[in-house]
Amino acid sequence: MNLETKRLQGVKIDHLEAQPTVIRCSPARSDIVALGFANGQVFFLKLSTQETFIFDAHQDSALLKPGEIAPPGMQITDLAWDPKEDNLLVSFADKGMCLITFQGFTS
Amino acid sequence: MVKRFDPQANAVTNIVWMTDRSGNFVTSNEKIGVVQYWNVASNEPRLTNKIGIKGTNHMTYLDSSANLGPRVLFALKNGAMGVYNLKRQTTEFQTETGHFETIFSVKYSCANKDLLASCSYDGTVRIWNSNDMRLVQVNDTNFNSAQAKLEKKIIYQISWHPSESKIALCTVNGNLMVYDALKNKQLGHITPKPGEATFCVDWNTQDPRYILLSSAQGLALVVEISDYPACK
Numbered sequence: 001m002n003l004e005t006k007r008l009q010g011v012k013i014d015h016l017e018a019q020p021t022v023i024r025c026s027p028a029r030s031d032i033v034a035l036g037f038a039n040g041q042v043f044f045l046k047l048s049t050q051e052t053f054i055f056d057a058h059q060d061s062a063l064l065k066p067g068e069i070a071p072p073g074m075q076i077t078d079l080a081w082d083p084k085e086d087n088l089l090v091s092f093a094d095k096g097m098c099l100i101t102f103q104g105f106t107s
Numbered sequence: 108m109v110k111r112f113d114p115q116a117n118a119v120t121n122i123v124w125m126t127d128r129s130g131n132f133v134t135s136n137e138k139i140g141v142v143q144y145w146n147v148a149s150n151e152p153r154l155t156n157k158i159g160i161k162g163t164n165h166m167t168y169l170d171s172s173a174n175l176g177p178r179v180l181f182a183l184k185n186g187a188m189g190v191y192n193l194k195r196q197t198t199e200f201q202t203e204t205g206h207f208e209t210i211f212s213v214k215y216s217c218a219n220k221d222l223l224a225s226c227s228y229d230g231t232v233r234i235w236n237s238n239d240m241r242l243v244q245v246n247d248t249n250f251n252s253a254q255a256k257l258e259k260k261i262i263y264q265i266s267w268h269p270s271e272s273k274i275a276l277c278t279v280n281g282n283l284m285v286y287d288a289l290k291n292k293q294l295g296h297i298t299p300k301p302g303e304a305t306f307c308v309d310w311n312t313q314d315p316r317y318i319l320l321s322s323a324q325g326l327a328l329v330v331e332i333s334d335y336p337a338c339k
Contacts, residue, residue: 077119082124089122091122096112097114097119
């Protein structure tokens with residue numbers, strides 16, 4: 001058996017105080033990972049460059065109906081990447097669910 | 108771009124994309140055993156189908172290249188798992204329910220060599236037929252008791268009656284309970300040291316009037332249970 005040692009890469013994400021609840025690798029983009037957090041944030045990470053992007057369901061106005069106040073502590077209960085497109089489904093503990101179209105990192 | 112779906116009665120805890128048609132996905136939740144069919148074009152589920160009597164712990168898509176159609180492998184909260192055909196909307200396979208937490212004790216019946224009992228952190232005792240591992244009976248008295256709703260439900264140990272189908276069990280709440288394993292009927296219970304967990308129980312094989320019990324504070328107690336109603 002040919003065993004190959006690969007370098008493990010660590011990415012520190014301690015600027016996020018909430019606990020991660022779900023992690024999902026993108027089936028279409030091999031170096032993109034999405035993490036869901038207890039505070040409702042979705043954290044996108046590009047492993048090769050360690051670029052990050054945070055999507056906050058509470059602060060994104062596109063998610064809120066007019067006059068609606070974002071509820072606190074919307075824990076993410078599951079994430080699912082669309083196997084055919086760059087869509088990510090996100091479910092929350094408050095019984096909500098949304099679809100994010102991930103458009104990649106700018107660089 | 109972000110799209111928001113209508114909130115459901117229960118929080119979605121599992122999402123699985125279907126590969127048969129673009130935009131189709133199914134969801135399940137931990138509260139009730141249903142799958143909901145969705146398409147991204149609609150804010151509401153197209154269809155809701157029951158797959159079990161308990162909520163779903165996990166669900167994985169089984170991609171079928173044959174004519175079987177898209178299927179999901181699911182694990183329910185009651186320890187059962189199965190395969191559900193999303194196209195035919197039927198459960199193709201489902202296992203017996205099992206423990207869904209750590210099993211602390213297993214004991215063969217003294218009266219019937221084919222029976223064995225298991226107890227668990229999940230607060231249930233399950234009786235199994237050791238020939239075919241069929242689930243014969245589930246006792247969830249401790250799981251559903253008023254006391255267990257407020258506290259933990261752990262059953263640490265069980266002991267069979269030396270000649271009958273009765274079981275003595277001890278719990279984290281300090282309870283000693285005696286019940287008929289086949290009729291699933293509680294015969295009596297006693298809490299000799301309230302608030303102290305009881306870790307071990309042993310039914311006297313020579314004289315079934317006595318049950319030995321150990322408490323968290325280092326005491327060994329002998330309980331006389333000759334009259335079951337008196338145990339209450």
